[in-house]
Amino acid sequence: xxxxxxxxxxxxxxxxxxxxxxxxxxxxxxxxxxxxxxxLSESLLRGLSRHGVTDIWVTDEVMNDLEIRETVHFETxxxxxxxxxNVLTNAANPAASPVGNTRAVVDAACRLVDDILxxxxxLHNIERIRSWDAYTFEHSIQVxxxxxxxxxxxxLPPEQLQRLGVGAMLHDIGKVLIPQEILxxxxxxxxxxxxxxxxxxxxxxxxxxxxxxxxxxxxxxxIMQHHERLDGSGYxxxxxxxxxxxxxxxxxxxxxxxxxxxxRIYRKRRMPKEVWTALTRDAGRRLDARSVAALFNRVALVxxxxxxxxxxxxxxxxxxxxxGAPLEPKVRVVADEADTPIRPYDWDLRGSGCIVExxxxxxxxxxxxxxxxxxxxxxxx
Numbered sequence: 001x002x003x004x005x006x007x008x009x010x011x012x013x014x015x016x017x018x019x020x021x022x023x024x025x026x027x028x029x030x031x032x033x034x035x036x037x038x039x040l041s042e043s044l045l046r047g048l049s050r051h052g053v054t055d056i057w058v059t060d061e062v063m064n065d066l067e068i069r070e071t072v073h074f075e076t077x078x079x080x081x082x083x084x085x086n087v088l089t090n091a092a093n094p095a096a097s098p099v100g101n102t103r104a105v106v107d108a109a110c111r112l113v114d115d116i117l118x119x120x121x122x123l124h125n126i127e128r129i130r131s132w133d134a135y136t137f138e139h140s141i142q143v144x145x146x147x148x149x150x151x152x153x154x155x156l157p158p159e160q161l162q163r164l165g166v167g168a169m170l171h172d173i174g175k176v177l178i179p180q181e182i183l184x185x186x187x188x189x190x191x192x193x194x195x196x197x198x199x200x201x202x203x204x205x206x207x208x209x210x211x212x213x214x215x216x217x218x219x220x221x222x223i224m225q226h227h228e229r230l231d232g233s234g235y236x237x238x239x240x241x242x243x244x245x246x247x248x249x250x251x252x253x254x255x256x257x258x259x260x261x262x263x264r265i266y267r268k269r270r271m272p273k274e275v276w277t278a279l280t281r282d283a284g285r286r287l288d289a290r291s292v293a294a295l296f297n298r299v300a301l302v303x304x305x306x307x308x309x310x311x312x313x314x315x316x317x318x319x320x321x322x323x324g325a326p327l328e329p330k331v332r333v334v335a336d337e338a339d340t341p342i343r344p345y346d347w348d349l350r351g352s353g354c355i356v357e358x359x360x361x362x363x364x365x366x367x368x369x370x371x372x373x374x375x376x377x378x379x380x381x
Contacts, residue, residue: 010055010361011048015040021057024048054263055361057305071124071145072115076108080141083108084169088137091176091207102212109144109165113158116148123321124149125303126258139258144168146254146299147247153294154250164247166215167222171251174204174223198235201227218247226251229286241288249288253279253295256287263361271358272301276326301326307360310349313337315367318356319346327355339366 018040024033033051034044040058048056072080083104090101116124126146147168151161175183178200182193189197205224208215225248228234230241234252241249257279260270270278276296283292300321302308308316308331315335322329328349335341349355 011045011053012362013042013045014362015045015056015058016042018058024053024056026051071119071121071126071149072112076111076115077141079111080108080144080169081137084137084140087170088140088173088176091173091211102214105166105169106162109162109169112144112165113148113161116145116152117158117161123300123323124298125300125305125321126261139262140169140172142258143171143251143254146258146295147251149298150250150254150291150294153298154290160218160247163216163219164222164250167219167247168251168254170204170208170215170219171222171226171255172200172204173207174200174202177203177207198227201225201236218245221245222248222251224248226255228252230284230288231286233286246288250291253287253291256282257295257299272327272356276301296326297323300329302329302356302359307363308356309358309360311355311357315339315360315364316347322348322350325350328352329356331356335364335367339364341367 020034020038020040023035026033033048033053038044083101087101087105124145126142144165148161148165151164156164178197182189182196185193201224205220208220208223212220222245224236225239225244228237228239228244228248229252230244230249232238232240244252257275260275260278263269279287279292279295283289302318302321304318304320306318308318310316310331310333314333314337316331316333318329319332320330328351330346330348332344332346333342334344
């Protein structure tokens with residue numbers, strides 16, 4: 001089918017007739033569910049939903065000149081997924097092979113570091129596609145990637161980046177020992193439940209030291225400290241900033257950022273402006289200011305291919321994130337304030353007074369009713 005541009009989309013009947021732009025795999029087994037290039041039908045979309053897939057990449061003819069940049073290679077992601085899956089599956093099993101599992105995690109972290117160090121893109125697009133029921137697993141991979149990007153921006157040496165990556169991959173390992181009814185609760189935790197949830201930091205630390213003794217201390221410290229906060233308000237020990245390791249401070253920022261951007265069963269992801277406001281407000285107070293600055297300097301707050309509503313009401317697709325101005329990317333405007341498709345045009349929002357107000361998981365109903373991008377394709381051609 002040739003090389004087509006891609007955009008993220010929520011699994012939805014409105015995608016019938018479009019083409020899958022990236023192969024979708026089952027989270028646990030990595031078995032292929034639907035291959036890239038497949039024309040999407042109602043039955044296929046229902047099947048993806050049944051497997052817990054909430055977001056996919058689809059082709060979009062309006063964006064036929066846009067190439068989505070990858071932060072890490074597909075093969076690296078697969079190796080990382082396999083390594084982390086083996087660790088999380090066997091973490092509490094004394095009969096498992098800790099040496100082999102540890103070596104695989106370290107090797108995966110080295111590959112992540114190598115990919116990121118050799119990636120010259122100014123801003124990185126971080127995947128937001130994951131299934132709700134595999135949140136902890138996918139979140140750990142995302143946090144590792146984001147942490148390494150932050151560490152690179154802070155000019156940490158490669159060997160420290162590798163140890164940072166290992167700690168970030170394993171930061172939530174203690175959650176394998178948290179009761180499933182608490183871990184997967186579809187609502188706000190009670191005070192008692194939250195107290196149990198908070199034990200995952202100590203449980204993870206103990207587990208790694210019992211089962212993975214060869215993990216370096218600068219990696220394992222992240223497991224214990226990633227919920228500590230500079231003002232002493234964090235847990236498990238309420239440490240002040242000076243006692244929190246740099247690796248832990250970096251992972252804390254990556255952890256908060258990715259958690260806010262993710263859809264959960266019990267809540268929708270936070271909008272870009274909310275994420276920006278929350279992290280900049282906490283920078284230097286609860287979160288490490290240099291790490292927050294490095295994050296927004298190197299990680300896109302709104303990624304290429306995302307559908308966005310602008311503050312002037314127009315509907316657009318992000319074509320290029322903007323360094324130093326996270327809410328002012330370059331976009332392609334495709335519909336007016338009333339969601340009526342217009343002839344697409346490119347607009348650099350920097351300094352325009354217009355910002356990204358919200359991101360959308362799908363095209364509004366009015367756009368779909370008017371033929372969604374088919375109408376726009378005709379206008380372009």
